[in-house]
Amino acid sequence: MQMELPEEKIRAIVERVVNRISTQERLSPNASASATPMVFGGGDLGVFEDVDEAVNASTAAFGHFQEYSFDFRKKMIEAIRVACHQQVDLISRMAVEESKLGRYEDKVQKNILAIDKTPGPEVLLTKAVSGDQGLTINERAPFGVIASITPCTNPTETIINNSISILSGGNTVVYCPHPLAKNVCNYMVHVINQAIIQVGGPPNLITTLRAPTIDMAQNLMTHKKVKLLVVTGGPDVVRKAMMSGKKVVGAGPGNPPVVVDETADLAQAGRDIVKGASLDNNIICLDEKELIVVSSVADRLKQEMLNNGAYEIKGWQLKQLEKLMLTEDRGPRRHSVVNKEWVGKDAHKILEAIGVQVDPSVRLVLVETDENHPFVWSELLAPVLPLVRVSNVDYAIKLAKEAEHGFGHTAVMHSNNLEKLSQMARTINTSIFVKNGMAVAGIGFGGEGHTSFTIASPTGDGVTNAWTFTRDRRCAIVERFRIV
Numbered sequence: 476m477q478m479e480l481p482e483e484k485i486r487a488i489v490e491r492v493v494n495r496i497s498t499q500e501r502l503s504p505n506a507s508a509s510a511t512p513m514v515f516g517g518g519d520l521g522v523f524e525d526v527d528e529a530v531n532a533s534t535a536a537f538g539h540f541q542e543y544s545f546d547f548r549k550k551m552i553e554a555i556r557v558a559c560h561q562q563v564d565l566i567s568r569m570a571v572e573e574s575k576l577g578r579y580e581d582k583v584q585k586n587i588l589a590i591d592k593t594p595g596p597e598v599l600l601t602k603a604v605s606g607d608q609g610l611t612i613n614e615r616a617p618f619g620v621i622a623s624i625t626p627c628t629n630p631t632e633t634i635i636n637n638s639i640s641i642l643s644g645g646n647t648v649v650y651c652p653h654p655l656a657k658n659v660c661n662y663m664v665h666v667i668n669q670a671i672i673q674v675g676g677p678p679n680l681i682t683t684l685r686a687p688t689i690d691m692a693q694n695l696m697t698h699k700k701v702k703l704l705v706v707t708g709g710p711d712v713v714r715k716a717m718m719s720g721k722k723v724v725g726a727g728p729g730n731p732p733v734v735v736d737e738t739a740d741l742a743q744a745g746r747d748i749v750k751g752a753s754l755d756n757n758i759i760c761l762d763e764k765e766l767i768v769v770s771s772v773a774d775r776l777k778q779e780m781l782n783n784g785a786y787e788i789k790g791w792q793l794k795q796l797e798k799l800m801l802t803e804d805r806g807p808r809r810h811s812v813v814n815k816e817w818v819g820k821d822a823h824k825i826l827e828a829i830g831v832q833v834d835p836s837v838r839l840v841l842v843e844t845d846e847n848h849p850f851v852w853s854e855l856l857a858p859v860l861p862l863v864r865v866s867n868v869d870y871a872i873k874l875a876k877e878a879e880h881g882f883g884h885t886a887v888m889h890s891n892n893l894e895k896l897s898q899m900a901r902t903i904n905t906s907i908f909v910k911n912g913m914a915v916a917g918i919g920f921g922g923e924g925h926t927s928f929t930i931a932s933p934t935g936d937g938v939t940n941a942w943t944f945t946r947d948r949r950c951a952i953v954e955r956f957r958i959v
């Protein structure tokens with residue numbers, strides 16, 4: 476399904492999206508055959524100049540959408556999946572080029588994951604209870620217009636994932652993407668709207684802002700027509716959304732620890748940790764961020780990691796790396812200030828910047844540190860993994876709990892001791908806990924279960940799906956309709 480496109484063609488497409496090609500030029504012949512007007516409310520396939528325009532268009536679209544059947548929602552979601560598949564190569568390249576974060580080949584896999592494993596309307600099952608006094612059913616209803624504020628780290632993945640979930644719930648959505656990834660997000664919104672229109676749906680079910688800013692995000696948070704906020708990002712944006720007085724699905728930061736004990740399969744652990752901690756250059760919130768290993772197996776684990784694409788640095792090189800990666804060291808066991816310039820960059824480029832030349836096939840920089848080191852306590856969002864040796868598994872679990880900062884996001888353990896696996900699962904108390912796999916197995920990447928790019932730990936919604944974006948409505952029929 477994917478198209479291979481040369482660099483100059485990609486640039487030309489980005490240019491066209493930014494410079495707003497005419498609506499007519501963008502619409503396919505099929506789309507113009509639709510009875511529904513293509514564009515209204517001043518928009519252009521969902522891309523608007525200001526918050527009021529976007530919210531008004533979304534409100535009008537919600538009015539239309541309520542007239543459509545549940546079966547139409549299923550058909551529309553399938554059309555969105557097909558349209559997004561056709562763009563995977565392009566959007567993965569655009570995202571890396573625009574945001575300067577991550578790896579193209581990993582973004583391809585992440586986009587495919589979002590397209591294929593975000594559940595559709597089928598998760599909205601009706602609950603029924605019957606008895607002597609009749610029948611009561613609980614159905615899942617839409618909220619209406621939802622605002623979604625999205626990160627630069629998974630720009631298109633979040634738009635694809637949120638659009639499928641939110642529209643499956645019967646809502647409409649107004650996006651405010653991260654300014655660092657606005658062009659690729661505008662393009663994504665354009666593609667999804669086009670797919671909806673082509674199967675006969677109304678325009679503007681999803682809308683976005685052409686040049687989003689923090690002020691616009693804050694205006695959306697307090698807009699009276701917005702019924703629910705979905706916020707995916709760091710601590711500031713989640714805190715701000717919580718102050719809005721609206722219902723919030725808040726997906727905040729993580730600092731996922733990975734613990735390895737003496738019973739682990741070290742070959743598997745070494746392979747999985749390197750792959751997981753370097754996936755998209757570690758900008759995914761649930762990628763492994765610090766490694767805590769029982770000392771009796773630490774050297775063997777290290778060797779397995781070096782065999783699988785990690786490169787270890789020590790001594791003066793570690794000092795150089797600290798200077799490069801942190802703009803402020805806030806001291807032991809505290810989150811330091813991370814240098815944004817190196818977020819999401821390739822491991823070999825980070826090493827080159829401290830004077831170490833390695834082959835580009837190196838995916839991860841491994842550094843052994845003491846447990847107080849700022850790399851352990853800071854979300855670096857880069858392929859640099861601190862390794863801490865500890866005397867026993869109980870202490871490893873205790874340290875992991877502290878280093879996770881109580882975010883309740885994600886944690887991983889490699890072990891074959893069932894008792895200790897259960898102990899860590901209970902103690903760490905995260906939305907996602909992965910045993911003997913990569914952290915991303917917890918969002919269905921090499922693991923079972925559905926995916927989401929909005930893991931809402933602070934608000935307790937966990938790995939979100941269409942159910943998250945619906946509200947419960949009950950209907951009771953008294954003294955009738957029990958058939959047994």
Ligand code: NAD
Pocket residue numbers: 624625626627628629651652653654688689692693707708709710711712715726727728729759760854928929930931932
């Ligand atoms: P970010 O917080 O800088 O930005 C996220 C979004 O919030 C952007 O659209 C940004 O413009 C907006 N924003 C930021 N501060 C704001 C404020 N004060 N008021 C209003 N809007 C504001 O995050 P990022 O760099 O794009 O993404 C990385 C962060 O997001 C990491 O901390 C990562 O762990 C987290 N994240 C979490 C999840 C999850 O599912 N829990 C998913 C992806 C990213």
